[in-house]
Structure formats: C-alpha cells, structure tokens
Amino acid sequence: MYLNLILSFLCGFFPLVNIISDFKSTDTQPVFKGGQKSLVSFIDNNLIYPEFSKDNCLQGTIQVSFKLNKQGKIFDSKIQKGFGVDLDIEALRIVRLTSGKWIMPADHDTLVSLVLPVNFTLRDFKCEQRSKDEINAAINTYHARLGLNSAIYNFYDKKAQGSYDQADEARIIGLKAQLGYDDKYVERLLKQAQRKLKQGDKEGACEDAQTVRRLGSGISESMILQNCK
The missing domain is CATH 3.30.1150 (Fusion Protein Consisting Of Minor Coat Protein, Glycine Rich Linker, Tola, And A His Tag; Chain: A; Domain 2)
Incomplete structure (x- = not known):
C-alpha cells in the first residue's frame, strides 16, 4: 500500500x-x-x-x-x-x-x-539547449568524479594521520584544480553546511563540513569541533 x-x-x-x-x-x-x-x-x-x-x-x-x-x-x-x-x-x-x-x-x-x-x-x-547525449555525458562525468573524489579524500585523510606520500601532493593539487575545487568552492560548501545546520540537518551539515576538511581545507574545523562527533 x-x-x-x-x-x-x-x-x-x-x-x-x-x-x-x-x-x-x-x-x-x-x-x-x-x-x-x-x-x-x-x-x-x-x-x-x-x-x-x-x-x-x-x-x-x-x-x-x-x-x-x-x-x-x-x-x-x-x-x-x-x-x-x-x-x-x-x-x-x-x-x-x-x-x-x-x-x-x-x-x-x-x-x-x-x-x-x-x-x-x-x-x-x-x-532546453542541452541535448540528451550531453545530459547522459554529464551523468557519466558525475560517476567518474566519484572515483577522483575518493583519491583526493584518501590523500588528505592520510595527510591528517601523517602517513601521506609528499610526492603525491602536486598531483592531488592538480586534480583539485581540474575538478574546480578551489577556495571559492570550499567556501560555498561551508556555507551550505551552515545552512543545513540552521535547518536542523546536523548530519548533512557535518557531511559537508567533513568534505571541506577532506579537500584539504581547514575552514570548517571550528564547525566540526562544535557540532560533529
């Protein structure tokens, strides 16, 4: 039913x-x-x-x-x-x-x-100007980005633990630039996290704040310490 x-x-x-x-x-x-x-x-x-x-x-x-x-x-x-x-x-x-x-x-x-x-x-x-092929290509791009995101997240997770390979850092920085993960992007992501927190969505807010951290930025640390376990 x-x-x-x-x-x-x-x-x-x-x-x-x-x-x-x-x-x-x-x-x-x-x-x-x-x-x-x-x-x-x-x-x-x-x-x-x-x-x-x-x-x-x-x-x-x-x-x-x-x-x-x-x-x-x-x-x-x-x-x-x-x-x-x-x-x-x-x-x-x-x-x-x-x-x-x-x-x-x-x-x-x-x-x-x-x-x-x-x-x-x-x-x-x-x-309305986008073709069906372009839409399908965008969906495929989204899925491809998931794997690239994981590479970035894993690098910064290891860096936080002090076990990263410094030789990989230049490659990761280049990958972030390729995907558009610049300072403005992480600032927008943090603002989104703050908006979700005001909505009462603590889980969603913390996920976004943790993503900011896993992109190598420290601007969400205060929010994580105050709101996320």
Whole structure:
C-alpha cells in the first residue's frame, strides 16, 4: 500500500503539491503539520538544488520511499527511482528533514510505504539547449568524479594521520584544480553546511563540513569541533 505525495519543485517558482492516495476512503491519512501549504513552504525554504546538477542542467523526478512510525518520524527511507547523481542525495535529505512533522492517525499502519516524487526543474538556465547525449555525458562525468573524489579524500585523510606520500601532493593539487575545487568552492560548501545546520540537518551539515576538511581545507574545523562527533 502506498501514499503518493506528488511534489513539483520549480527552481525560482513556488512549488506545487498534490496528494494522491490509494488508501480507501475510510482510511485516515498522515498529514504534514499545517497541511499542504506548510509542506510546500517547508520544501521551498529548505531544498538546496545540488550544484553539479544545476551546473549541468540535470533535472527530473526522484522518487523517495519512506515509512512513518506512530510519532510521525521517518524510517526506512530510500531512493525508489533516481538518476544516481546529487539530485538523489538532496531528494532523500529533504524527505528525511520532514521527520517528526507529520500528524499521525491513531490507526496508522507503520508498514505502509509512502512515496514522495520530487521533481527538480530548472528555469532560465538555458537547459532546453542541452541535448540528451550531453545530459547522459554529464551523468557519466558525475560517476567518474566519484572515483577522483575518493583519491583526493584518501590523500588528505592520510595527510591528517601523517602517513601521506609528499610526492603525491602536486598531483592531488592538480586534480583539485581540474575538478574546480578551489577556495571559492570550499567556501560555498561551508556555507551550505551552515545552512543545513540552521535547518536542523546536523548530519548533512557535518557531511559537508567533513568534505571541506577532506579537500584539504581547514575552514570548517571550528564547525566540526562544535557540532560533529
């Protein structure tokens, strides 16, 4: 049994929410506190369009499935259908951020799966000029970057432990430049971490702060010490 929350997020526009359900008319559905308008406002205020996807015109619908316990807290959340890029990560994050904000009927079945399709759409980014081949190439580039990111992270992890090879440092610095991981990038990443922390997403904030550290920057150390174990 599924409850489908259809969410359309239009970058730069007010998002629209419709609720479609295959519950029987006699069933009582979970309701986001404050109703649909509050859910729309919550998503609009908290969703962060991922940088790689925004820069490469990646857009579309990510389906996130999850369950709610009797207290309206989310568990067993996962991507049901996605693209395997950072859109998936943000869609999952924003759904998890709604945890504890649901009004639950007394007879709610906690085994019921809910699906929230999050539609990321960019406007005024000239994305209509991008071909399908270019979009597929961008997705492939994203996956290739994951391996390169790991090489950078591993180097700085070892450097922090004092066991790195100095001969590799020039190569890693060049790799960072190739991927665009300059001072401005890590500053944006830290600001994103600070924004997530204000949203109450401590886990997401700490992940971003740790990424800043693993890119060889020390600007997130204060945040990590204060907020991340």
